[in-house]
Amino acid sequence: MRKEARERIAHTRKLAIEYMNPLTEIILIAVVTAIACALPGVFLVLRRMAMVSDAITHTVLLGIVLAFFVVRDITSPVLAIAAAAAGVATVALIELLHRTERIREDAAIGLVFPFLFSIAVILIARYAGNVHLDVDAVLLGELAFAPLDRYTLGDVDLGPRALWLMSGILLMSLLLLLLFYKELKLATFDAALAAALGFAPAALHYGLMSVVSLTAVGAFNAVGSVLVVALMVAPPAAAYLLTDRLSHMLVLSAAFGALAAILGCLAAFALDASLAGAMAVVTGLIFGAAWVFAPERGLLAQALRYARQRQEFAQAMLLVHLLHHEATPQEAVECDPSHLNEHLRWDAAFTAQILRRAEQRGLLVRQKDLITLTESGRRLAAQTLGGEG
Amino acid sequence: MLTDLFADYTLRTVALGSALLGIVSGVIGAFAVLRRQSLLGDAMSHAALPGIVLAFIVTGSREPVALMIGAAFACWIGAMFVASIVRTTRLKSDSVLGLILATFFGVGLVLLTWVQQWPTAAQAGLDRYLFGQAATLLERDVIAMAAVGLPALLILALFWKECAILAFDPDFASSIGLPVRLLDALLTSLLVVAIIIGLQTVGVVLMSAMLVAPAAAARQWTDRLGVMVALSGIFGAAAGVVGALLSSTAERLPTGPMIVVCISILAFVSLLLAPRRGVVWAWLRNGRLVATR
Structure with a gap:
């Protein structure tokens, strides 16, 4: 019996190598999984339910275990259904606890x-303990072994089971997304209006949670529960920093997920490290890049904007100061370039910089010990003060 | 079973360590829950993993103190990332928590799998920090836990009034001139302490329950902060000891999950049956289980 099994594995392996390189297959499974996770993830991020995905990816394990005790078969599809049901039940339990108004929602998640x-x-x-149900595997995933578990039809190798499973889930998600795009969009951005228009937000909510649970079940077989959280949250979070349109956010999230899958797999092959971990790291790096460079x-755009506003404000201050003292007895003192920094309480270098820029723009003229406004400088100062200039 | 507790040296150590963890995480977790940071502990404890492995890589030993320091650093960096991303982007805190949790844990996994290829055998057992292994607690581990945990409780007692104001009304706290950011950093540091104490016993994955559940239970019994925090610590300690004892009664009962189940049941019972706030009493009064909206 054992010999037979070994031969069978050897046979499917040979087929696998004939048809496709196992590494390519791993990357393909990873990409499909990443996209399947990113799509519902967009709605989790927008609906402030990202941590619910963390809860679901953990509790589906209970569904699998309980179903296993009933059917006693680790490959039975009942397990996947039970797992998805456990995910939805988790959401329901969290909501029930929250609605008792005895604890807050985040505490309810952290409790359940x-x-x-x-x-x-x-x-x-x-x-x-002795069956093939391993907690480490659930947490960390076994993507590296996914190509060994294949569908065969007679002698024909149809490819890895995980690829079929995740492709099926992805197709289902896409179909539901296309069918209910308008409803999802409205319920996400204006739940009250969606309810008023009779869109049944509760049904949509549980529909979405079912998709998340099913995706988590399919994905964590391959990549483990923690990576599911990374793939569901990080690519949409990065996309959210780059766009305001839901459709763009969906496309960008899927692209980021796929990119993270490819780069993560390659890095893991190179380091011979955990595939799931490496993919999670790359999703984090992609988010980091979006955070800094969006x-x-x-952050960079924010810093530049801040610096520009600071300069513009300082320039306006300077022009108003000059206008205020123009043609007054104090002009010689107040508009003396060497004492200007004291009057405005700026440091010398900053004062020199602002003066130089204003001069370059033709707003003022610098003489040896007096600064005078030009006509356009005077107009700008008056504008700043609220006149019509 | 109780006589075992006094006779069996290993069991006594484990029970003492679990009780210590329960007190510290219960007390500090109470503040986290009141400040709506129930899930911050979850993200931070996952973020500890890369710190543990890095500490092992740097020091080359499994000395708990070194690993605790590494874990503390990683927790802190994780918490700082959460705070600065929330401040500088329009992402909501739940997304940021999920993001930091998963990516830090990913870094930890990569490092862990990388270290496991090393020919030295010393790295064996690093993965017990995932779920914890209370049975491996030694006396010096418990001493290390006490050495960081008890000063943390003392500090909290010293800044009790300030922390209480911050927990209930941060705007008021800043308006009367309290150093809110400093206090915030203090409470985050205390959270770090609670997490690193729990790593060896319940592990990074289940640590969040030790912070949330005792506080959620204690909150149902009282409206006073002092009483709530004390109860939370007591509940945590009780669950720690009972969980550790139960797991010693039979083979293959992992301690961390047993402790978590105990404290969770305590929380659910409190939610249902606590005087005044219990859901069951409200249901008997109104004929409705939950408030309708």
């Missing part, structure tokens, strides 16, 4: 999922 996850871990450790909202 460690509890259910602990029960699952205890059950596995106690009763399922054209309008990035």
